[in-house]
Amino acid sequence: MLTAILLGLVAMFANAEYLLGTSLLSRPIITGVLTGLVLGDLQSGLVLGATLELAFIGAFSIGAAIPPEIISGAILGTAFAITTGQGPEVALALGVPIAALALVIKNACMIFILPLFVHKADKYAEKGDCSGVERMHLLGGFFSVNLPIGLIVFLSYLLGSSSIEKILNVIPSFIQNGLAISTGLLPALGFALLVKMIINKKVAVFYFLGFALSVYLNIPITGIAIFGVILAVILVNLNKPAQVAIVGGNDDDDDF
Structure with a gap:
């Protein structure tokens, strides 16, 4: 009991x-x-x-x-x-x-x-x-x-x-x-x-990419997840807006 x-x-x-x-x-x-x-x-x-x-x-x-x-x-x-x-x-x-x-x-x-x-x-x-x-x-x-x-x-x-x-x-x-x-x-x-x-039109291609990697290349799920993270980081970095550095000059520099 x-x-x-x-x-x-x-x-x-x-x-x-x-x-x-x-x-x-x-x-x-x-x-x-x-x-x-x-x-x-x-x-x-x-x-x-x-x-x-x-x-x-x-x-x-x-x-x-x-x-x-x-x-x-x-x-x-x-x-x-x-x-x-x-x-x-x-x-x-x-x-x-x-x-x-x-x-x-x-x-x-x-x-x-x-x-x-x-x-x-x-x-x-x-x-x-x-x-x-x-x-x-x-x-x-x-x-x-x-x-x-x-x-x-x-x-x-x-x-x-x-x-x-x-x-x-x-x-x-x-x-x-x-x-x-x-x-x-x-x-x-x-x-x-x-x-x-x-799922939508923008991300559907990644779903089929993972499916193709698994079926035709025999990559395990862990490997596909690693590739997915790497691809996500690359795409995020590529889509970042360009940062333009603006250098402000001194008023005294104009005198030269």
Whole structure:
């Protein structure tokens, strides 16, 4: 029971990233280490967390696309792998579907719970009560995101890995396949929404330049980013208005 409570608190602490800013507390490399610390196996927590980090390395919110709920997936995958004495393959086998399933629960909470606080915040805003708006912001995040994820981790670990596997096995295969496919499409959808907002005739050519460098020259993304920064610096310097130095002469010089 105590271990389940501590893991639930770890999940809630990782969700504090939204409160503290982009501190990356939610990444598996962090939650895996904290999970290993709770279970008394820091080394395994670090190894499993790093493995899950590679699996979820592209799981970032881009545009309107929301990635799988990596906090619960990483914590539970790491915890079940450590307690069963298994390796990273177990952490991946359990972590990925748990993250996809937790995302559904998280979205449901944000649809049905968060609007209650948002509408209350609107009423405070009409009255000019800034402290009330801030209070609804904090409470809405806690009850719609922080607390549900903590409860998911707490109850899941309390039930045990065998119970979680049974629950996952009950879900029809076509639903699991659909979740897997949609999870893979979310980053592409996010990029598409982001490109739609920022792309125009002036910058579209750079997008296709990066695509061509990647496809035809096999340059990795890091290399393309470096070339992009260099090109941006060159273009900024070329487009700077010419600075003309005006040298003012003394009145006494006119006498000569």
